[in-house]
Amino acid sequence: ESAAAVHEKALVDARAEAQRIAAETKKVIQAELETAIAKADIKIAARTAESEKIIVDIRAGSMDAVTEVAKDTAKEIVKMMGGKADARSIKLAVSAEMKGSAR
Template identity: 60%
Template sequence: MGNQIFWLLLTLVVLYFVLSRVALPRIEAILAERQGTITNDLAAAEDLKVKAEEAEQAYQKALADARAEAQAIVAEAKAEIQADLDAATAKADAQIAAKAAEGEKKIAEIRETALDNVKAVAKDTAKEIVAAMGGKADARTVTAAINARMKG
């Protein structure tokens, strides 16, 4: 039994030296390498995150600029359309005013002509009525009577 304890202790000492001199340094190197890789990967991920945020900000700015430019184009197009519409409306108003003035002029001419025709018919009718009643009326008297009646 003492012999077994000796060999047990010797085996434990040999195992301790083998593990402390060979296996543990290798495991420690692998763990350190993994830790370095993890640290590098985290740093790279942080850099990529920053770059992604910068890219997103650039995208948002470009999108906002594009929207602003689109709104400016729409506003410009609306202004051009409104200007064209105003010009067309002004032209149409001028044409309508010209036609209305022309129509008023024709109406005034027709009214004047109608008034002259009414006077002539009234004179003739008055002469005929006076003659039918047995009277005699000269043209001056009939004209004066018609003019007085037409004035009101």
């Protein structure tokens, strides 16, 4: 074989090896990327669940506060109108209204 043919074959072999290495490296990088994305998805899901729980807790606390304000307000209105502010009756009335407004 001539030196030119040997040189050309070496170039073809080198290109083929470079393409094989590039394809293998791409597969490894893709697998690492998919693993990283899966881990990130797990973290995001956990943070989302945590945030949703916090929102539920905030809403529950807010409703408790609204209920207390409603009871206090109803009690004062009854007193101002000259009635007797029966705590049990006020609690029942406010609870009924709160349930009615939740519909």
